[in-house]
Amino acid sequence: MFEIRTRPGRVLLQIAATILVIPYLFPLVVMVRGAFAGEGLENFAAVLQVPGFGRFFVNSMVIAAVVIALVYAVTMMAAFGFAKLHIRFREVWFWLLLACLTLPEVVLLAPLFATATRLGLYDTYWAVVLPLAALQVPFAVLLTRNFVKSLPDELFEAARLDGANSYRGFIHLVLPLTRPIAAAVIIFTLVAAWNNYLFPLVFLQSAELQTITLVPQFFVGQFSNDQTKILASAVITAIPEVIAYLSLQRLFERGLSAGAIK
Structure with missing residues (x-):
């Protein structure tokens, strides 16, 4: 990572970064303005009054928390193994794992549905949690391996000279030192799990298991399409992600700048 020490250089860099961010902020501004259009705050009140909204929110929290825990545990162990342990054909296994990044969700729907049905996982949290976690692990390992390396x-x-084996080295060295990149992994995984629409729609049939991403369906029908309330539900859905990012922002930036992307 380069470093600019002069004040004019920092000002120019800040201006350039701001210009690059504007196209990404434009859709957010449009979404927020659309959410307050028409009835204003009544749009948000209508979203909060959707039957079972609280349950949908809790379901999303449970799914996101379990996915984050699984991805974090698997990613840290895999990154440590790929970066520091002498494993036969280590690079081959690593590139085979990265090959999974080429698999889109839509292609996996049919085999995942058949597997979930046969294992009795259909219409349970695990039918959504396991595929989501598996899809996030390759990218998370790619980020974390460079950091651990x-x-x-x-x-x-x-x-090792003090008598610590690989397990103790992992617990007492890798986990404490990888907190910055762990924050990045948590943020990326949270966004993917919280915003996922396809898996809950396909694998969760019971109304009490639905997630918050399916709330906009209540405002879309054969003869109705209330875009203001749809945008209001999108704003409410994004609030936990914004709070999580702001809480972990410093660690997130340190993780990406300290070796995650090289």
């Missing part, structure tokens, strides 16, 4: 080997050698 940048950790000094001398730390692990010193731990």
Whole structure:
């Protein structure tokens, strides 16, 4: 990562970054303005009054939390193995894992549906949690492996000299030192799990298991299409993600700038 020390250079960099961000902010501004159009705050009140809205919100929280826990655990162990352990054909396994990034969700729907039905997981949280976690692991490992690889080997050698095995090195060295990249993994996984629409729509049939991303369906019908309330539901859905990012922003930026992307 380059560093600009002069004040004029920093000002120019800030201006350039602001100009690059504007196209991404435009859809958000349009969404918020549309949510307040028409009846204003009544649009948000209508969304909150959707039958079962609280239950949908809790379902999304449960699914996102379990997905994050699974992705974090698997990613950290895989990244440690690919970066620091001497595993036979390590690079082959790593590139096979990255090949999974080429698989879109739509292509996997039919085999996932057949598997979930046969295993008795259909219409349960696990029918959504397991595919979501599996799809997030390859990208998370790609980010985390570079970060773990940048950790000094001398730390692990010193731990071995003190009698620590790989497990203790992982617990006492990798996990504490990878908190910045862990924040990035959590944010990316939260966004993917919280915003997912396809898997809950296909694998969750019971009304009490539906997620918050399906709330806009209540305002779309054969003879109605209330866009203001749809946009209001989108704004409400985005609030937890914004709060999570603001809470982990510093660690998130440190994780990406300290070796996650090279």
